[in-house]
Amino acid sequence: MIIYIIRRLLYTIPIVFGVLLLTFVLFTLVGGDISIEIAGKGASAATINEIRQEYGLNKPLFLSWDSQFVNHFKSALTFDFGRARDREPVIDKIKRGAGPSLALMVPIFVGTIIISVSLALIIAFLRGTVWDSLTVIICVAGMSIPYLSFILFGQYFLAYKWGLSPVFFSPDLSMAQYTALPILIGIVTGLGGEVRFYRTVMLDEMRSDYVRTAFAKGLSTRRVLFKHVLKNAMIPIITRVVLAIPFLFLGSLLLERFFGIPGLGYLMIEAIGSRDYFVINAMTYISAILFVIFNVITDICYAWVDPRVSFD
Amino acid sequence: MTKNISSNCPYNTAVLFGVLLLTLGLTGCSDSPSDEEPNEMVLQSTLNTKIKSLDPISIRDVASSQVAYQIFETLYQYHFLKRPYEIEPLLAEGMPQISDDNMTYTIKIKKGVLFQDDACFPEGKGRELKSWDFVYAIKRIANIKNLSENWAYLDNKISGLDEFREYTKSCKSEEKIDYSREVEGLQTPDDYTLVIKLTKPWPQLVISTLTNAATSPVAEEAAVFYGKNIISHPVGTGPFKLKKWQKGSYIELVRNPNFRGELYPSEGESSDAEAGYLDDAGKPMPFIDKIVWTFIEESQPAWFLFLQGKLDAKAIPKDNWDEAMTGAGELTPKMKQLNIHLETFIEPSTFWLGFNMEDPVLGKNKPLRRAISYVINREKFIELFFGGRGLVAHGFVAPLLDSYDPDIKRYGYAEYNPEKARELLKEAREINGGDIPELKITLPGTETFYRQMGQLLRRYLNDVGINVEVECMDWPTYQEKVNTKSVQIFSAGVTAGTPDAEDFLAMFYSKKKSPGPNQFNYSNPEYDKLYEKIEVMPASEERIRLYRKMELMVLDDCPAAFMNHRLAYVLRHDWYKNYKPHVFGYGLGKYRRIDMRKRAAYKELLKTVK
Numbered sequence: 001m002i003i004y005i006i007r008r009l010l011y012t013i014p015i016v017f018g019v020l021l022l023t024f025v026l027f028t029l030v031g032g033d034i035s036i037e038i039a040g041k042g043a044s045a046a047t048i049n050e051i052r053q054e055y056g057l058n059k060p061l062f063l064s065w066d067s068q069f070v071n072h073f074k075s076a077l078t079f080d081f082g083r084a085r086d087r088e089p090v091i092d093k094i095k096r097g098a099g100p101s102l103a104l105m106v107p108i109f110v111g112t113i114i115i116s117v118s119l120a121l122i123i124a125f126l127r128g129t130v131w132d133s134l135t136v137i138i139c140v141a142g143m144s145i146p147y148l149s150f151i152l153f154g155q156y157f158l159a160y161k162w163g164l165s166p167v168f169f170s171p172d173l174s175m176a177q178y179t180a181l182p183i184l185i186g187i188v189t190g191l192g193g194e195v196r197f198y199r200t201v202m203l204d205e206m207r208s209d210y211v212r213t214a215f216a217k218g219l220s221t222r223r224v225l226f227k228h229v230l231k232n233a234m235i236p237i238i239t240r241v242v243l244a245i246p247f248l249f250l251g252s253l254l255l256e257r258f259f260g261i262p263g264l265g266y267l268m269i270e271a272i273g274s275r276d277y278f279v280i281n282a283m284t285y286i287s288a289i290l291f292v293i294f295n296v297i298t299d300i301c302y303a304w305v306d307p308r309v310s311f312d
Numbered sequence: 313m314t315k316n317i318s319s320n321c322p323y324n325t326a327v328l329f330g331v332l333l334l335t336l337g338l339t340g341c342s343d344s345p346s347d348e349e350p351n352e353m354v355l356q357s358t359l360n361t362k363i364k365s366l367d368p369i370s371i372r373d374v375a376s377s378q379v380a381y382q383i384f385e386t387l388y389q390y391h392f393l394k395r396p397y398e399i400e401p402l403l404a405e406g407m408p409q410i411s412d413d414n415m416t417y418t419i420k421i422k423k424g425v426l427f428q429d430d431a432c433f434p435e436g437k438g439r440e441l442k443s444w445d446f447v448y449a450i451k452r453i454a455n456i457k458n459l460s461e462n463w464a465y466l467d468n469k470i471s472g473l474d475e476f477r478e479y480t481k482s483c484k485s486e487e488k489i490d491y492s493r494e495v496e497g498l499q500t501p502d503d504y505t506l507v508i509k510l511t512k513p514w515p516q517l518v519i520s521t522l523t524n525a526a527t528s529p530v531a532e533e534a535a536v537f538y539g540k541n542i543i544s545h546p547v548g549t550g551p552f553k554l555k556k557w558q559k560g561s562y563i564e565l566v567r568n569p570n571f572r573g574e575l576y577p578s579e580g581e582s583s584d585a586e587a588g589y590l591d592d593a594g595k596p597m598p599f600i601d602k603i604v605w606t607f608i609e610e611s612q613p614a615w616f617l618f619l620q621g622k623l624d625a626k627a628i629p630k631d632n633w634d635e636a637m638t639g640a641g642e643l644t645p646k647m648k649q650l651n652i653h654l655e656t657f658i659e660p661s662t663f664w665l666g667f668n669m670e671d672p673v674l675g676k677n678k679p680l681r682r683a684i685s686y687v688i689n690r691e692k693f694i695e696l697f698f699g700g701r702g703l704v705a706h707g708f709v710a711p712l713l714d715s716y717d718p719d720i721k722r723y724g725y726a727e728y729n730p731e732k733a734r735e736l737l738k739e740a741r742e743i744n745g746g747d748i749p750e751l752k753i754t755l756p757g758t759e760t761f762y763r764q765m766g767q768l769l770r771r772y773l774n775d776v777g778i779n780v781e782v783e784c785m786d787w788p789t790y791q792e793k794v795n796t797k798s799v800q801i802f803s804a805g806v807t808a809g810t811p812d813a814e815d816f817l818a819m820f821y822s823k824k825k826s827p828g829p830n831q832f833n834y835s836n837p838e839y840d841k842l843y844e845k846i847e848v849m850p851a852s853e854e855r856i857r858l859y860r861k862m863e864l865m866v867l868d869d870c871p872a873a874f875m876n877h878r879l880a881y882v883l884r885h886d887w888y889k890n891y892k893p894h895v896f897g898y899g900l901g902k903y904r905r906i907d908m909r910k911r912a913a914y915k916e917l918l919k920t921v922k
Contacts, residue, residue, distance in 0.1 A: 036795050036827045037788070040372060040461025047463055048827065050456055050481070086364040087459075087543050088559075096559060152612060160616040167620065168613040171562050171604065258610050262560035270362065275788040 001300075008299060012292040019288040024072050027277040033057065034275055038085065072281070081282035085274060090282045093267055101251030101263030104179050108186035109248055112194055113241060115187065120198030121225050124206050135195065142192025151258050154185040169260030182255040201236045205229045234305040242298040246290035250283070353600040353906045356624050358608045358617075362560055366546040369453050369460040371525045381899035382565055382603060383428075384528035384548035387419060387446070387506075388518055390896045392903050393580025393589055396714070397811050397896055399519055403441065403529070403549065405504075407518075414513035414850060419506045419522075421446075426570040428553040430545075432537035438570050441549055443500040445529035450498060451491050452535065453526060455480045462526035469517075471497030471509040486539075491532065513848035520810045525898070551598040551902040565603045565901075573597070576890075576903065589892050598902040599890075618883065619650070621914040624906070625884040625891065633699055636883060641700075643883075649921045651886035651910075657893035658703065659880050660710040662816070663805030664872040665753070665769070670833040671800050673749060678870060680740035680748060684801070685873035686733040687772045690726055694876050697765060701881055705874035707863050712895060713813045714851070715859035725867045726874060733776045750779040754799040756790040765803070795827035804831060810896060812851070813859055817843055820866050832871035839865050887911040 035051040036043070043051075052058050060067045075081060081090035123135045158181055159167045165181035166173055205211065206229060214224045251265030264283065271279035302309040361375045371380045389402040401407060405420035427438035450470070453460045454477040468474055472495040483489045497509035510517070521527055534547035546554055551574070552565035573596040584590050592599065608614040611629035618626035628636045636652075638644055643654050665688070669675045694702040703711065707720040741747060753769055755762040766782030773780045780801075785793070793799050808815060818824055821843045822835035842862050849855045867874075884891050887910035890903045 033792075037791065038459060038461070039827075040464050043461075043464045044467055044828070047467060050477075051459055053481075054456055054459060083540070087367070087370065087540060088365075093559075155613060155616070160620070167616045167622075168608060169561060169606065170622070171556070171558070171564065171606075258613060260561060260606065260608060260613070262558065262607075266560065273787060 001303075005296065005300065008296045012289075012296070015292055016285075016288060019285060020073055020076050021069075023281050023284050024069050027281060028061065028068060028072075034277060037275060076281070076285050081285075082278050084271075084279050085276045090278050093279060094264065094282060094286070097251070097262060097264040097267045098249065100175075100261045101256070101265060102248060103175055104182055104186070104255060104261055104263060105248040105251060107179075107183045108190065108252075109244065111183065111187040112190040116191055116194035117198050117230075117237065119191075119195050120202050121230065123195070123199050124202030124229075125221070125225065127203060127206065135199075139192040139196045139199075142189070143196070147189055147254060150185050150189045151182075151254055154181060154188075155258060158184075169262075178259060179261065182252075182259045182261065186252065186255055197240065198233075198237070201233045202229060205233045208232070231305065235302060238298060238301045238305065242294050242301060243291075246287060246294050249290055250287060351908060352602060353908060355600045355603045355901065355904055355906060356622055357603065357605045358614055358623055358626070359563075359605045360607075360609050360614075362607055363557075363563060365543040366554065366557075367543045368449055368526050368528050368530055369458050369462060370543065372461045377525060377898045379563055379565070379605065380525045380528075380546065381550070381897075382552040382901040383546045383550045383554060383568075384525050385550045385899070386525060386528050387421075387522040389523055389899060390894070391577065392894060392897065392900070393577050393584050393892060395581050397712075399523065404522075414515070414848070415510045417508045417510075417517060419508070421504045421506060422572075423504055425549050425572055427531050427534075427547055427549055428568045428570050430534065430547045432531065432533040432545075432547060438547075439531070439533075441529055442503040443506040444503070445531060446506050446527065447495070447498045447500055448491055448532050448535075449527055449530040451476060451495065452530060455486070455489060457483070457486045457489065460526075462524075465521050465524065465526060468511060469514055470495070471511050473497055513850070515848070515850045516810065516812055516814055519812055520815075523810070523896075550899065552603060555602075560607060562604060562606045564605075567598060567601055571598070574902065580892075584892070587892070589890060592890060592903075592905060599905040600901065603901050619918075621885060621911065621918065624888040625882055628881045628883060630699070637881070646921060647883070650914075650917065652883050653886065655880075655882045655884060655891065655893055657880050657882075657895065658711045659878040660712040660808035660811075660895055661805060661878045662705050662708050662710045662874060663803070663876050663878070664705070664708065664874045666802050666804055666832050666872040667870070668797060668799050668802070668833055669835065669871050670797055673744065673751065674800060675833075677740050677743050679736040679743065681870040681873075683733040683736040683740055683776065684773065684778065685725070685870055686727060686729045686736065687776050687778075688769070688873055688875070689728040689772065690875055691728070693768065696768065697761065698876070698878070701879045702876040703879065705876050707867055708819075708872070708874050709813045709816055709859070709863055710808050710877055712811065713808055713816070714811050715813045715856045715863075717860050717863070720863075723864065723867065725870075730776055737776060737778070748778055750781055751800055753780055753782045753801045753803070754790060754793060755782065755784045755803050756787050758784045758786060762803075794831050797826050797833055802831070808896075813863075814847065817846065817859060817862055820862075820871065834866070834869070834871040836865065836869060885911070885914070887914070 033052070035048050035055060035057055038055070039048045039051050056068060056071065059071075062069045064070070079091065084090050084093060119135070123132050126132050155167060159165045166178055169178045210232075211224060211229060214228055249264060250268060251261075251263035253265035253269050255261065256263045256266045267279065268283050270276075271283070359375045359378065361373065363376045363379055364370060364373055365376055366380055366383065368380070368384055371377055385403050387402060387404040388399050391398040391400050399407075401422075403422055403425060405422050409418040410416070421441065421443050423440075425441040427433070427441065429436050429438045433439055450466065450473070452458055453462050453466055454473050456477055457480060463477075466473060476493060476495050479493060480489055497511070499507040499509070501507060508517070528548065531547050534545065535542055538545040544557060544559075548568075549571075551568055551571045553568040554563070555566045556562075556564040576592040576595045576597050578590070578593040580589055606617075608617070611631060614623065614626060615629050615632045617623045636644060636647055643652065647654075665684070667674045667681050667684075674681060690704045694700060694704065704721075704726050706723065706726045707717065709716050737748070751773070753766060755766055762784045766784060770780050770782055790802075794802055794804070806816065806819070815829075819829045820832065820834045820836070820839060821830055822837075822840050824830040825833045825835075839862060842858055842865075846855055846858050846862070849858070880893070882893070887907040889905040889907060894900060
């Protein structure tokens with residue numbers, strides 16, 4: 001297994017290199033010259049040139065040990081992403097935003113999985129009944145309603161009209177107080193698609209011969225569902241769940257914006273809006289690394305839950 | 313079997329939902345614990361963009377300025393009540409002594425002004441302000457290592473400062489820079505005198521630069537102590553000091569106990585006494601104990617918070633216009649029942665549809681540009697996109713500026729006249745040697761507002777036979793295109809920072825073409841000569857005459873179809889006092905006062921209003 005993990009980790013090197021090359025090409029070559037913006041409104045051509053020199057934008061792009069790409073590569077490998085456009089270290093921004101983003105996204109993620117897998121199991125068992133049809137209709141309706149509508153209605157009714165939650169972040173509120181409503185909205189919004197997906201997965205398993213055999217042998221419903229069906233459905237569940245984890249790091253732009261949660265979703269969008277390549281580069285790089293790591297974890301989990309999958 | 317399932321799995325799900333709803337209930341039902349003192353006077357405000365920095369060298373955007381001006385002070389400020397706007401000394405003892413050649417400014421600095429207490433000072437006690445602190449602040453802007461956006465204000469203006477900037481380029485690091493290196497144009501004969509020598513006369517020095525937070529004094533101790541982290545550790549002389557800044561979320565300022573106790577103004581406009589703006593005349597400021605700004609970008613939560621009384625004032629969001637205002641332009645009964653007041657005022661801003669004068673089709677075809685200008689119904693545009701909250705821009709100099717010509721409408725440059733446009737188009741086709749090719753309008757946003765604006769402009773131009781393509785793009789891409797002269801027709805605007813229109817006139821000076829402020833890439837040698845004359849000319853009737861002459865030259869050449877000036881509609885709660893609109897000042901927190909009794913009564917009032 002260790003050799004397998006090492007081999008998989010070695011595969012990540014060209015992937016990370018590719019990500020670095022891609023972000024460099026996109027932001028340096030396609031994105032254009034940022035020195036004009038940094039220089040500020042009304043800056044002279046000489047000032048713009050000075051800034052270009054200060055940022056090393058006048059250096060060769062690739063073919064030198066002191067080229068822009070080599071410096072970009074070095075800073076990524078050492079996780080020294082420099083300073084953002086507002087001169088704050090990028091890594092400080094990321095550290096600060098990670099907490100609120102995860103405080104929002106982890107409960108949404110865990111809540112959505114538990115509720116949707118549980119519901120999917122029940123619905124799969126009740127397949128063909130009116131409850132099944134009703135759930136499918138509600139799920140489709142939930143998937144069809146835009147995310148923003150859930151936020152707007154949730155904030156209007158639950159927070160503003162009925163006073164069940166604060167409308168927005170406030171310095172004198174605890175994190176639990178100002179994240180409760182966005183977490184609820186996040187879970188409800190995600191349920192439609194998740195329940196539909198897991199219902200399909202469970203139905204595939206419920207139609208298998210081993211389920212009929214298990215019931216024929218007289219096993220209880222709980223044992224059949226949780227011991228056999230759920231375990232066999234783990235491969236698609238793991239694929240979906242583990243690969244979603246790296247994206248938790250990116251937060252939720254809309255929930256963060258509407259409820260004043262200073263997370264990474266907003267940081268990323270703000271950086272894109274202001275062409276803060278230092279932040280965009282760092283976020284892209286960290287996301288890519290996380291994605292690669294969790295891909296490896298997914299593969300390990302496959303072998304762990306399913307004896308048919310071998311490390312060879 | 314079914315019973316088995318329904319008694320277990322749904323139970324888990326229900327428990328989870330229950331926990332969440334309970335959390336909601338608990339968080340919502342209990343009034344949030346507050347760390348406010350019972351009688352603490354807190355100003356609750358909002359910012360809709362994040363604060364970039366609280367280091368004077370980087371303060372240029374509105375959000376940072378709104379906060380920074382409460383902490384830092386400048387040599388001069390705009391009077392809070394007097395209109396037209398007047399400059400008055402703030403940290404300066406009086407107005408500057410200006411040499412006969414208008415090249416040397418001698419400024420006496422108030423004695424006894426203390427920096428706030430901070431760990432950067434010995435024993436944490438703020439020391440007295442000295443003239444060197446101003447010199448140091450200006451040299452920090454010049455230092456290339458700081459990459460200050462504010463360098464554009466000072467570039468080639470102060471004698472010897474550009475040489476100092478050159479010197480900083482040769483230094484390997486910030487630590488190696490010797491700030492005591494002499495700069496001829498920045499001298500401190502004693503601790504309370506600052507002498508600024510210019511490279512050429514600069515009449516805007518006081519009204520624009522010395523009122524700007526960029527030039528506020530910086531204690532060298534703070535810059536050395538905090539290093540690059542000074543962006544989050546402002547140390548000023550102003551009425552407030554930073555208590556807490558949760559970046560991207562909120563910022564909290566509290567009274568600076570070292571503040572010298574500036575007095576509320578006793579003079580203003582004739583109507584100020586009746587409006588209650590002179591009730592606090594002669595009293596020491598500030599009145600409030602704390603200012604809290606919450607960063608809220610979306611209008612819906614900000615509007616709800618305002619109605620809940622958790623924000624003291626709020627510009628009316630577009631989507632909530634009907635809830636706040638009647639068709640007759642008055643507050644709705646609900647707003648009146650809540651004792652909400654409306655403040656309306658003109659913003660010194662101008663928005664336009666610009667033409668790139670280096671474009672081969674538009675640049676040499678004045679009739680075409682004029683035709684496009686005549687074909688736009690500006691009144692309809694303002695009604696559709698701003699709910700009528702705007703004025704037609706008949707010229708580019710914004711209202712409230714000294715040289716604004718209130719009768720500029722008589723020249724008819726913003727007239728809606730499709731017939732005249734069609735006539736001009738015939739001429740335009742002759743100049744072009746055939747039909748006008750499809751033109752491209754570039755808009756600085758992808759949201760509905762810009763897409764709808766594009767549709768309206770396309771319809772206007774199509775009506776007279778001009779084909780246009782509209783491209784909507786994000787702000788950075790748009791800026792890049794404008795800065796590299798890659799646009800044909802573009803939408804933009806500007807808001808004045810001072811009552812002097814020199815900034816507006818600079819937008820048409822040929823030596824400031826893109827990426828400079830002349831985004832039209834307009835070039836007119838006669839205009840340039842006049843600009844070089846007024847640039848160094850002190851304020852006078854003659855200068856106003858020249859300003860207006862230059863404006864007409866531009867309007868006649870039509871490098872842009874000037875569209876509108878903005879009107880602001882701001883709602884404020886009854887308890888928010890001394891809220892006189894001020895378009896050139898940011899350091900207004902010290903004047904504000906909160907009627908705590910009225911604020912406390914609002915919760916009850918809110919229950920009675922549906």
